[in-house]
Amino acid sequence: MTVSLPTPSQLRAVAEQCGLSLTEEDVASFRGLMQGSIEAYNLVAQMPDELPEVKYPRTPGTRPAPEENKHNAWYRKATVKGASSGKLKGKTVALKDNIMLAGVPMTNGSSTLEGYIPDFDATIVTRMLDAGAEIVGKTHCEHFCLSGGSHTGSYGPVHNPHKMGYSAGGSSSGSGVVVALGEVDMAIGGDQGGSIRMPSSFCGTYGMKPTWGLVPYTGIMPIEIYVDHTGPMTATVEDNALLLEVLAGDDGYDPRIKAPKVEDYTKALGAGVKGMKIGIVKEGFEQPTAEAAVNESVREAAKRFKDLGASIDTVSIPMHLAGGAIWTPIGTEGLTQTMMFGDGYGLSRGDLYSTSLMDFHRGWRRQADSLSETTKLFMMLGTYINNNFGPRFYGKALNISRRLTAAYDKAFKDYDLLLMPTTPMKATKLPEPNASREEYVARALEMIGNTAPFDITHHPAMSLPCGMVDGLPVGLMLVGRMFEEKTIYRAAHAFEQAGDWKKM
Numbered sequence: 001m002t003v004s005l006p007t008p009s010q011l012r013a014v015a016e017q018c019g020l021s022l023t024e025e026d027v028a029s030f031r032g033l034m035q036g037s038i039e040a041y042n043l044v045a046q047m048p049d050e051l052p053e054v055k056y057p058r059t060p061g062t063r064p065a066p067e068e069n070k071h072n073a074w075y076r077k078a079t080v081k082g083a084s085s086g087k088l089k090g091k092t093v094a095l096k097d098n099i100m101l102a103g104v105p106m107t108n109g110s111s112t113l114e115g116y117i118p119d120f121d122a123t124i125v126t127r128m129l130d131a132g133a134e135i136v137g138k139t140h141c142e143h144f145c146l147s148g149g150s151h152t153g154s155y156g157p158v159h160n161p162h163k164m165g166y167s168a169g170g171s172s173s174g175s176g177v178v179v180a181l182g183e184v185d186m187a188i189g190g191d192q193g194g195s196i197r198m199p200s201s202f203c204g205t206y207g208m209k210p211t212w213g214l215v216p217y218t219g220i221m222p223i224e225i226y227v228d229h230t231g232p233m234t235a236t237v238e239d240n241a242l243l244l245e246v247l248a249g250d251d252g253y254d255p256r257i258k259a260p261k262v263e264d265y266t267k268a269l270g271a272g273v274k275g276m277k278i279g280i281v282k283e284g285f286e287q288p289t290a291e292a293a294v295n296e297s298v299r300e301a302a303k304r305f306k307d308l309g310a311s312i313d314t315v316s317i318p319m320h321l322a323g324g325a326i327w328t329p330i331g332t333e334g335l336t337q338t339m340m341f342g343d344g345y346g347l348s349r350g351d352l353y354s355t356s357l358m359d360f361h362r363g364w365r366r367q368a369d370s371l372s373e374t375t376k377l378f379m380m381l382g383t384y385i386n387n388n389f390g391p392r393f394y395g396k397a398l399n400i401s402r403r404l405t406a407a408y409d410k411a412f413k414d415y416d417l418l419l420m421p422t423t424p425m426k427a428t429k430l431p432e433p434n435a436s437r438e439e440y441v442a443r444a445l446e447m448i449g450n451t452a453p454f455d456i457t458h459h460p461a462m463s464l465p466c467g468m469v470d471g472l473p474v475g476l477m478l479v480g481r482m483f484e485e486k487t488i489y490r491a492a493h494a495f496e497q498a499g500d501w502k503k504m
């Protein structure tokens with residue numbers, strides 16, 4: 001790729017875009033003044049990129065046949081064997097399809113990325129392989145991860161593991177399904193508004209959104225740095241803690257990681273909850289879309305923590321119900337400026353940039369009509385706001401997010417954990433292919449009220465299955481102090497060991 005000097009007409013167009021009026025003389029002079037910098041660009045263009053080495057051999061894999069993919073959870077099966085020993089020896093892992101696995105196609109749920117092949121492994125991929133894991137494939141996710149349902153991906157809806165025709169939750173939809181069906185031991189998800197925890201809730205799996213800045217997001221297609229998280233989705237608490245042990249810690253690339261507190265999470269298991277103080281967040285049961293049976297199931301589960309020796313109490317955090325609103329400018333403008341118009345990355349952070357993804361992803365502009373209805377909606381809103389107000393609402397919301405963090409931290413003075421339903425409802429029916437746009441969008445966004453606040457406050461939060469209603473799982477969310485994943489695991493493990501949630 002080389003850069004040529006702008007032609008006079010290109011320069012006049014750029015000047016107009018910048019609000020400048022140039023004479024013909026100005027055009028000639030500015031062209032001359034750009035010559036040296038254009039040469040600098042071409043020097044950069046000729047230099048080799050600086051990417052991490054790909055350590056383990058693999059093949060591009062295959063799309064599984066429909067009969068091997070009844071729930072449509074898999075995008076691709078591809079096997080990569082890791083080291084011969086390590087903490088994850090014998091464990092199979094699936095990756096959400098926004099995670100780069102070099103040499104294996106990646107779409108992030110969008111047909112506009114069809115044909116893209118990553119050229120390096122995400123940091124967490126290398127870490128899992130170094131720990132002896134076997135990666136077995138990539139799972140379908142929602143279109144550019146912008147939905148909590150499982151019907152917006154370009155490759156068709158993903159079905160709930162407990163009931164065909166029902167939502168698996170999203171956006172890490174396929175990861176929830178393959179774990180719940182036992183097709184893999186472990187999966188990786190991503191979470192910007194709840195996308196690890198929501199499918200965990202709908203599918204009946206354990207899903208941890210770790211503290212922001214604990215697990216490197218390097219090599220995962222970003223939405224927006226302030227909300228991007230990745231983390232483990234598993235069938236047991238022990239596997240979840242074990243996987244987080246492997247994923248956590250600075251990688252020298254991710255600029256959000258500053259001296260994280262990394263712990264041996266599995267050491268938290270078995271300690272019980274005696275003496276632990278759990279605050280039941282009143283407002284977490286008051287979302288507009290709350291389902292009475294789900295609230296009831298989560299309240300019953302809270303009592304089981306009490307039976308196990310924890311003290312439980314109701315705590316009111318009024319600002320919790322504003323969390324979704326405060327998330328909205330950050331999520332919307334972030335995804336518009338960074339993921340869409342920033343070609344996946346935008347500027348201004350010392351990250352590891354995938355220029356191959358940036359080059360390929362630019363092409364969405366030629367196929368914008370094929371984007372999902374949720375992507376179109378968010379992107380048009382973000383563009384409208386940006387055209388008329390600039391990024392000031394993003395900035396103000398980010399400032400206010402600190403007040404939201406403080407509101408939870410105040411509760412953490414009295415409580416070790418906060419508890420509420422992960423999603424206000426259990427899995428809903430997948431919209432019919434001819435459903436209205438209004439229904440399509442409702443089924444994509446109606447469940448994020450309890451999860452999204454913690455993507456901007458950055459507290460660790462985990463969904464655990466706590467019961468069944470009408471044959472569908474109910475998810476309970478535990479939220480901890482910053483970097484206190486250990487406390488969450490301690491409680492989640494005690495709860496898991498105390499009884500089979502499928503019978504509750």
Ligand SMILES: NC(=O)c1ccccc1
Nearest residue numbers: 145147148192193194195
């Ligand atoms: N990726 C997410 O967590 C997300 C979920 C719902 C809406 C937007 C983003």
